[in-house]
Amino acid sequence: EPEVTQTPSHQVTQMGQEVILRCVPISNHLYFYWYRQILGQKVEFLVSFYNNEISEKSEIFDDQFSVERPDGSNFTLKIRSTKLEDSAMYFCASRGQGPYGYTFGSGTRLTVV
Amino acid sequence: GNSVTQMEGPVTLSEEAFLTINCTYTATGYPSLFWYVQYPGEGLQLLLKATKADDKGSNKGFEATYRKETTSFHLEKGSVQVSDSAVYFCALIKSQDAGGTSYGKLTFGQGTILTVHP
Numbered sequence: 515e516p517e518v519t520q521t522p523s524h525q526v527t528q529m530g531q532e533v534i535l536r537c538v539p540i541s542n543h544l545y546f547y548w549y550r551q552i553l554g555q556k557v558e559f560l561v562s563f564y565n566n567e568i569s570e571k572s573e574i575f576d577d578q579f580s581v582e583r584p585d586g587s588n589f590t591l592k593i594r595s596t597k598l599e600d601s602a603m604y605f606c607a608s609r610g611q612g613p614y615g616y617t618f619g620s621g622t623r624l625t626v627v
Numbered sequence: 628g629n630s631v632t633q634m635e636g637p638v639t640l641s642e643e644a645f646l647t648i649n650c651t652y653t654a655t656g657y658p659s660l661f662w663y664v665q666y667p668g669e670g671l672q673l674l675l676k677a678t679k680a681d682d683k684g685s686n687k688g689f690e691a692t693y694r695k696e697t698t699s700f701h702l703e704k705g706s707v708q709v710s711d712s713a714v715y716f717c718a719l720i721k722s723q724d725a726g727g728t729s730y731g732k733l734t735f736g737q738g739t740i741l742t743v744h745p
Contacts, residue, residue, distance in 0.1 A: 547731075562731065
Protein backbone atom coordinates (compact mmCIF):
# COMPACT_ATOMS: atom_id res chain seq x y z
CA GLU A 515 0.00 0.00 0.00
CA PRO A 516 1.38 3.45 -0.89
CA GLU A 517 2.86 5.39 2.01
CA VAL A 518 3.80 8.92 2.87
CA THR A 519 7.39 8.91 4.09
CA GLN A 520 8.79 11.49 6.48
CA THR A 521 12.41 12.08 7.42
CA PRO A 522 13.95 12.35 9.89
CA SER A 523 11.80 10.65 12.51
CA HIS A 524 13.45 12.69 15.26
CA GLN A 525 15.38 15.94 15.09
CA VAL A 526 16.95 17.95 17.86
CA THR A 527 18.03 21.49 17.03
CA GLN A 528 19.26 24.54 18.85
CA MET A 529 17.03 27.58 19.19
CA GLY A 530 17.57 29.97 16.31
CA GLN A 531 18.73 27.29 13.88
CA GLU A 532 17.00 26.48 10.61
CA VAL A 533 15.43 23.06 10.14
CA ILE A 534 14.01 21.34 7.08
CA LEU A 535 11.51 18.56 7.53
CA ARG A 536 11.13 16.28 4.53
CA CYS A 537 8.20 14.35 3.16
CA VAL A 538 7.67 12.13 0.14
CA PRO A 539 3.93 12.13 -0.62
CA ILE A 540 2.14 9.44 -2.59
CA SER A 541 3.16 9.87 -6.20
CA ASN A 542 -0.21 10.51 -7.85
CA HIS A 543 -1.63 12.69 -5.09
CA LEU A 544 -2.40 16.33 -5.80
CA TYR A 545 -2.87 18.01 -2.41
CA PHE A 546 -0.22 18.22 0.26
CA TYR A 547 -0.44 19.28 3.88
CA TRP A 548 1.56 19.90 7.03
CA TYR A 549 0.02 19.51 10.47
CA ARG A 550 1.64 19.68 13.87
CA GLN A 551 0.88 18.33 17.32
CA ILE A 552 2.42 19.92 20.38
CA LEU A 553 2.78 17.29 23.10
CA GLY A 554 -0.54 16.67 24.81
CA GLN A 555 -2.45 19.04 22.53
CA LYS A 556 -4.57 18.65 19.44
CA VAL A 557 -3.36 18.13 15.89
CA GLU A 558 -3.33 21.55 14.20
CA PHE A 559 -3.42 22.45 10.51
CA LEU A 560 -0.44 24.46 9.29
CA VAL A 561 -0.63 24.69 5.51
CA SER A 562 -2.04 23.13 2.36
CA PHE A 563 -0.29 23.10 -1.02
CA TYR A 564 -1.79 22.52 -4.45
CA ASN A 565 -0.60 23.17 -7.98
CA ASN A 566 2.78 24.36 -6.72
CA GLU A 567 1.47 27.01 -4.42
CA ILE A 568 0.06 27.46 -0.95
CA SER A 569 -3.74 27.18 -1.06
CA GLU A 570 -4.41 27.85 2.62
CA LYS A 571 -2.43 28.50 5.77
CA SER A 572 -3.21 28.94 9.43
CA GLU A 573 -2.19 31.76 11.78
CA ILE A 574 0.56 29.49 13.08
CA PHE A 575 2.20 29.48 9.64
CA ASP A 576 3.96 32.82 9.91
CA ASP A 577 6.99 34.19 8.06
CA GLN A 578 9.29 31.75 9.85
CA PHE A 579 7.69 28.86 7.95
CA SER A 580 7.90 27.98 4.27
CA VAL A 581 7.04 25.00 2.12
CA GLU A 582 8.44 23.77 -1.15
CA ARG A 583 7.98 20.96 -3.62
CA PRO A 584 11.39 21.30 -5.21
CA ASP A 585 11.53 18.30 -7.53
CA GLY A 586 8.03 16.93 -8.01
CA SER A 587 8.44 14.22 -5.40
CA ASN A 588 9.63 15.80 -2.13
CA PHE A 589 7.56 18.20 -0.07
CA THR A 590 9.48 20.14 2.56
CA LEU A 591 8.66 22.33 5.54
CA LYS A 592 11.33 24.83 6.53
CA ILE A 593 11.45 26.67 9.83
CA ARG A 594 13.97 29.50 9.46
CA SER A 595 14.78 30.34 13.06
CA THR A 596 13.40 27.79 15.46
CA LYS A 597 11.88 28.72 18.80
CA LEU A 598 11.33 26.55 21.85
CA GLU A 599 7.60 26.56 21.16
CA ASP A 600 8.17 24.97 17.74
CA SER A 601 8.89 21.70 19.54
CA ALA A 602 6.19 19.34 18.32
CA MET A 603 5.38 16.34 16.15
CA TYR A 604 5.02 17.45 12.52
CA PHE A 605 2.85 15.36 10.22
CA CYS A 606 2.87 15.49 6.44
CA ALA A 607 -0.20 14.30 4.53
CA SER A 608 -1.27 13.97 0.93
CA ARG A 609 -4.47 13.11 -0.91
CA GLY A 610 -5.81 12.66 -4.40
CA GLN A 611 -9.17 13.89 -5.65
CA GLY A 612 -11.95 14.03 -3.08
CA PRO A 613 -11.66 14.76 0.63
CA TYR A 614 -11.47 11.23 1.98
CA GLY A 615 -8.22 9.83 0.73
CA TYR A 616 -5.88 11.47 3.22
CA THR A 617 -2.69 9.53 3.91
CA PHE A 618 -0.50 10.68 6.78
CA GLY A 619 3.17 10.08 7.36
CA SER A 620 4.52 8.79 10.67
CA GLY A 621 5.67 12.25 11.70
CA THR A 622 8.89 14.01 12.61
CA ARG A 623 9.40 14.79 16.27
CA LEU A 624 11.17 18.14 16.45
CA THR A 625 12.80 19.16 19.73
CA VAL A 626 14.18 22.69 20.03
CA VAL A 627 16.65 23.16 22.89
CA GLY B 628 -14.98 28.65 13.19
CA ASN B 629 -15.01 24.87 13.14
CA SER B 630 -14.12 22.91 16.25
CA VAL B 631 -14.16 19.34 17.54
CA THR B 632 -14.35 18.38 21.20
CA GLN B 633 -13.51 14.90 22.49
CA MET B 634 -14.00 13.42 25.90
CA GLU B 635 -11.09 13.80 28.25
CA GLY B 636 -8.73 10.87 28.51
CA PRO B 637 -6.94 8.73 29.14
CA VAL B 638 -9.39 5.84 29.02
CA THR B 639 -8.32 2.55 30.59
CA LEU B 640 -10.37 -0.61 30.00
CA SER B 641 -10.09 -4.33 30.45
CA GLU B 642 -10.14 -6.58 27.41
CA GLU B 643 -13.68 -7.29 26.09
CA ALA B 644 -15.11 -4.17 27.76
CA PHE B 645 -17.42 -1.80 25.90
CA LEU B 646 -15.85 1.40 24.60
CA THR B 647 -17.39 4.80 24.02
CA ILE B 648 -15.37 7.89 23.15
CA ASN B 649 -17.53 10.97 22.87
CA CYS B 650 -17.06 13.53 20.11
CA THR B 651 -19.07 16.66 19.42
CA TYR B 652 -18.47 19.28 16.77
CA THR B 653 -19.24 22.85 15.82
CA ALA B 654 -19.32 23.70 12.13
CA THR B 655 -21.31 25.70 9.63
CA GLY B 656 -23.02 23.70 6.93
CA TYR B 657 -22.65 19.96 6.65
CA PRO B 658 -19.20 18.67 7.49
CA SER B 659 -17.88 15.20 6.85
CA LEU B 660 -16.76 13.45 10.03
CA PHE B 661 -13.87 11.10 10.68
CA TRP B 662 -12.19 9.03 13.34
CA TYR B 663 -8.43 8.62 13.02
CA VAL B 664 -6.26 6.26 15.07
CA GLN B 665 -2.58 6.59 15.93
CA TYR B 666 -0.80 3.46 17.11
CA PRO B 667 2.46 3.93 19.02
CA GLY B 668 5.24 5.12 16.74
CA GLU B 669 2.99 5.33 13.69
CA GLY B 670 1.15 8.01 11.72
CA LEU B 671 -2.52 8.86 11.70
CA GLN B 672 -4.70 6.22 10.03
CA LEU B 673 -8.29 6.71 8.96
CA LEU B 674 -10.47 4.40 11.07
CA LEU B 675 -13.92 5.31 9.74
CA LYS B 676 -15.89 8.15 8.22
CA ALA B 677 -19.43 9.47 7.67
CA THR B 678 -20.35 12.07 5.12
CA LYS B 679 -23.96 12.98 5.90
CA ALA B 680 -26.50 12.93 8.71
CA ASP B 681 -27.50 9.48 10.01
CA ASP B 682 -24.63 7.78 8.15
CA LYS B 683 -22.91 5.09 10.20
CA GLY B 684 -19.21 4.56 9.64
CA SER B 685 -17.74 1.21 10.68
CA ASN B 686 -14.42 -0.59 10.54
CA LYS B 687 -12.62 -3.26 12.60
CA GLY B 688 -15.58 -3.53 14.99
CA PHE B 689 -15.68 0.22 15.63
CA GLU B 690 -18.78 2.24 14.77
CA ALA B 691 -19.84 5.88 14.84
CA THR B 692 -23.11 7.49 13.73
CA TYR B 693 -23.33 11.04 12.38
CA ARG B 694 -25.98 12.72 14.56
CA LYS B 695 -26.81 16.15 13.17
CA GLU B 696 -29.40 16.92 15.85
CA THR B 697 -26.85 16.51 18.65
CA THR B 698 -23.80 17.45 16.52
CA SER B 699 -22.09 14.29 17.69
CA PHE B 700 -20.06 11.41 16.26
CA HIS B 701 -19.34 9.12 19.21
CA LEU B 702 -17.01 6.17 18.67
CA GLU B 703 -18.10 2.77 20.02
CA LYS B 704 -16.81 -0.77 20.11
CA GLY B 705 -18.56 -3.64 21.76
CA SER B 706 -15.51 -5.60 22.89
CA VAL B 707 -12.08 -4.00 22.92
CA GLN B 708 -8.79 -5.85 22.54
CA VAL B 709 -5.31 -5.08 23.82
CA SER B 710 -4.35 -4.29 20.22
CA ASP B 711 -6.85 -1.41 20.20
CA SER B 712 -4.61 0.55 22.56
CA ALA B 713 -3.86 3.77 20.69
CA VAL B 714 -4.75 7.46 20.48
CA TYR B 715 -8.09 8.18 18.79
CA PHE B 716 -8.84 11.49 17.07
CA CYS B 717 -12.19 12.80 15.93
CA ALA B 718 -11.98 15.19 12.97
CA LEU B 719 -14.07 17.04 10.41
CA ILE B 720 -13.81 18.53 6.95
CA LYS B 721 -16.06 21.44 6.09
CA SER B 722 -17.86 20.26 3.00
CA GLN B 723 -18.95 23.54 1.52
CA ASP B 724 -15.38 24.50 0.73
CA ALA B 725 -15.76 22.25 -2.33
CA GLY B 726 -14.57 23.83 -5.52
CA GLY B 727 -11.71 25.77 -4.01
CA THR B 728 -8.20 24.47 -3.61
CA SER B 729 -8.50 24.96 0.14
CA TYR B 730 -10.90 22.05 0.21
CA GLY B 731 -9.88 19.33 2.58
CA LYS B 732 -8.39 20.94 5.67
CA LEU B 733 -8.99 18.64 8.64
CA THR B 734 -9.98 20.04 12.03
CA PHE B 735 -9.07 17.64 14.84
CA GLY B 736 -10.18 17.06 18.38
CA GLN B 737 -7.57 16.81 21.10
CA GLY B 738 -7.26 13.03 20.96
CA THR B 739 -8.15 10.36 23.50
CA ILE B 740 -5.57 7.87 24.74
CA LEU B 741 -7.04 4.38 25.07
CA THR B 742 -5.22 1.68 27.04
CA VAL B 743 -6.65 -1.84 27.12
CA HIS B 744 -5.34 -4.28 29.72
CA PRO B 745 -5.50 -8.08 29.36
